Amino acid sequence: xxTALAAALAAILALPLAAPAALANGSKPxxxxxxxxxxxxxxxxxxxxxxxxxxxxxxxxxxxxxxxIVCSMGYPATKSGAHEEARAIFEACIKAGYTQAxxxxxxxxxxxxxxxxxxxxxxxxxxMAAEAGDPVGQFNYGLDxxxxxxxxxxxxxxxxxxxxxxxxxxPVARRMQDSGYDLDEVTPDADEWKYQPxx
Numbered sequence: 001x002x003t004a005l006a007a008a009l010a011a012i013l014a015l016p017l018a019a020p021a022a023l024a025n026g027s028k029p030x031x032x033x034x035x036x037x038x039x040x041x042x043x044x045x046x047x048x049x050x051x052x053x054x055x056x057x058x059x060x061x062x063x064x065x066x067x068x069i070v071c072s073m074g075y076p077a078t079k080s081g082a083h084e085e086a087r088a089i090f091e092a093c094i095k096a097g098y099t100q101a102x103x104x105x106x107x108x109x110x111x112x113x114x115x116x117x118x119x120x121x122x123x124x125x126x127x128m129a130a131e132a133g134d135p136v137g138q139f140n141y142g143l144d145x146x147x148x149x150x151x152x153x154x155x156x157x158x159x160x161x162x163x164x165x166x167x168x169x170x171p172v173a174r175r176m177q178d179s180g181y182d183l184d185e186v187t188p189d190a191d192e193w194k195y196q197p198x199x
Contacts, residue, residue: 058073058077058082058085058088058089060089060092061073061074061085061088061089061090061091061092061093062088062092063092064092064095065092066089066092066093066095066096066098066101067096068098070089070092070093071089071090071092071093071096071098071100071101073089074086074089074090074093074101074104075104077089078104078107078108078113083108083113083114083115084114084115085114086104086108086113086114087105087108087114087115089101090102090104090105090108091105094125094128097132099128099129099132099133099134099136099137100129100134100136102125102126102128102129102132102134102137103125103126103129103134103136103137103140105125106121106122106123106125106126106129106140107122109121109122109125110122110149110150118150119144119149119150120150120151121150122144122149122150123141123144123149123150123151124150125137126140126141126144127141127144127151129141130142130161130164135164135165135168135169135170135173136165136170138161138162138164138165138168138170138173139161139162139165139170139172139173139176141158141161142157142158142159142160142161142162142164142165142173143158143162143183143186144158145157145158145161146158146159146162146181146183147183155181159181162176162177162181163177172186
């Protein structure tokens with residue numbers, strides 16, 4: 001038993017020494033590879049594709065490839081300030097029916113990130129998510145209706161949408177109900193200017 005354990009330990013310790021020997025056959029360490037070696041494409045596909053990088057997920061979005069992982073990468077793209085890239089991801093994901101992508105794209109439109117500020121497009125996406133049963137979409141569309149931002153003002157319908165989100169357990173919707181539907185309860189001070197009447 002001791003002999004087998006000693007042999008296994010010796011083999012593990014010898015691994016770092018084996019790497020330079022493997023390079024003796026003409027292989028190059030990764031740092032010495034030419035830049036064009038990293039990814040090669042031809043009609044048969046890609047060699048050494050970037051599989052788990054943000055760049056890869058952005059490219060997947062631009063190529064219209066949407067799955068749960070690709071769609072989740074829109075969030076770090078947005079938070080890192082890569083708003084145009086996030087839009088590419090979210091557009092593909094919206095086409096595939098991912099409601100979270102709808103609410104994040106609404107956020108980009110509402111704030112003018114990666115494109116012009118467009119409250120009408122933001123409200124349309126919130127409505128799409130709400131109609132799909134997403135509680136965040138219901139809550140956001142309820143706010144849009146109550147404020148009359150991007151859509152005709154309809155306080156009663158807005159409250160109904162907030163109630164639907166609260167019924168699904170969305171904490172911020174319940175907080176809004178508890179406040180008597182006070183919009184200031186859920187509006188950051190920095191955004192108050194956006195919701196003020198123009199005249």
